[in-house]
Amino acid sequence: MIAYLPHTDEDIEAMLEVIGVAGIDQLFADIPRELILKEPLQIPAGLPEHEVYRRMRVLAERNRVQNVSFLGCGSYDHIIPAVVSHILSRSEFYTSYTPYQAEISQGFLQAVFEFQTMICELTGLEVANASLYDGHTAASEAAVLALNSVRRSETILYSSTLHPFTRQVLRTHFSNLPVHLEEIPSKNGTTDLVDLVAKLRPGVAGVILQSPNYLGYVEDLSGLAQDLHDNGSLLILSANPLSLGVLKPAGEWGADIAIGDTQALGLPSYFGGPSVGYITATEKLLRKMPGRIVGQSLDQEGKRAFLLTLQAREQHIKRERATSNICSNQALAALATTVYLATLGRQGIREVAEQNTQKAHYLYGRLVKETAAEPLFDRPFFNEFPIVLAKKAAEVLPRMEERGFYAGVDLNRLDPSTPEGTLAIAVTERRTREEMDAFVEALKEVLR
């Protein structure tokens, strides 16, 4: 088998001579000896193509792809119309990275512009960027935006009901920066707003909340924006964008910044990614927005045209004074969301969101009434809810898996402060009544 190395021994010899080095090893003299590989990597020898296929097929068959999924907590099993992958698999889209000679890629720029427009409409805010890496990093970008917009601020408050990964990303992002992060406790499954308001003081740039929160519960934010604005602080609201088909969006809560992850809109769960982060804000914050922004203009013939705009914010122009180092976006995955939203339209999003709500509440009702599982709290939720099993999740989940179900996410594993045996169960429009009924019967058996 060829090694795919383009240089012959003579080439290498000639190059070493030119730079005056005796041997290849000398090039790596700076690497500590104990870190250098002393023998070849322990990997098997090459196989013929058809044998590789056979091996991979055998491995793939061990996946339980036929299992019915009730997994959620940030990544959901939704219906994705075929048109999404059809558009995505056009080479004009899937072969291009962030187009740096952007204006020649009018099609891609138009798609990004439509992404921004639809995300603004969903969240009820005025400006959006071309997307961020995922919902968790969107939270740190939002925090930076707030810190840069509120003068003499150094503190970000965030709720303990943010997704545990979001909280981890925030702590990592700010760990070596002169920024003070403070967690607001929860009370009966939602943010303790009394505690939050008591923590407001000069220097608080913003407060990050998530609704539906990581437990699935809807937060009641009535009057909160006013309290924050009176303190000169910004309200940052994270939401599963699909929930906005039935729930009040950030703009209506008076939020200044909306963030989240668009996995629920046209992206499969894969193995947890890739996904798309979104961020929208009031127009006042436009000049401090992170990332790429596509604008609409006219070309020299007066026809509608698209362009990258407001680039003076970005680090290739603003250098060390730039407020964010993201100069890319999740173009292809954001395109999936764009096609998904365009396909469903306003009415479609509403219907999908309503089905999610109704199906989740149907299953919740049956589980609470008929099984030995108890709700963690009795609170309004969208399409996922936590229930407390009488047994350990680690015991229940494999047995449900044998019966054909991914029964839910073990919340205690995700966040040790959640009681042991708490399962987050997500129900999407994809679940049928038969599947839910069979799930209830299976859980009854397993909990018996």
Added chain:
Amino acid sequence: MEIPKDLKYAKTHEWVRIEEDVAYIGISDYAQEELGDIVYVEMPSPEDSYDKGEEVATVESVKAASAIYTPITGTVKEINSDLESTPELINQKPYEAFIFAIRFSDASGFDELLDAQSYEKHVEQEKDSH
């Protein structure tokens, strides 16, 4: 390159016109030329207070974004709101288009500012080092 004699200058290329207890601040002819076509000026809020050397405004051109620092401690008395709709005034008339005005109480902070002659020397040095 125009450098009016009646103004003071900062090494960071702001010009300063002092009228009693108020300092009007803009950017020099050299600075506007270096920046190119100015498309946006981010202004401070009136009544906000700033320490000497702090970033108060940002001037954005098509190719750069530049911070404008205050040479004196004080509060923002006034901003040039004409620049919100016509930022190109800075390119056209750099010494008329002030960006913001700071009301100060201690004028000794101005000691480090340059006169026209020293500023010209400073600009020449900076050009040479490019």
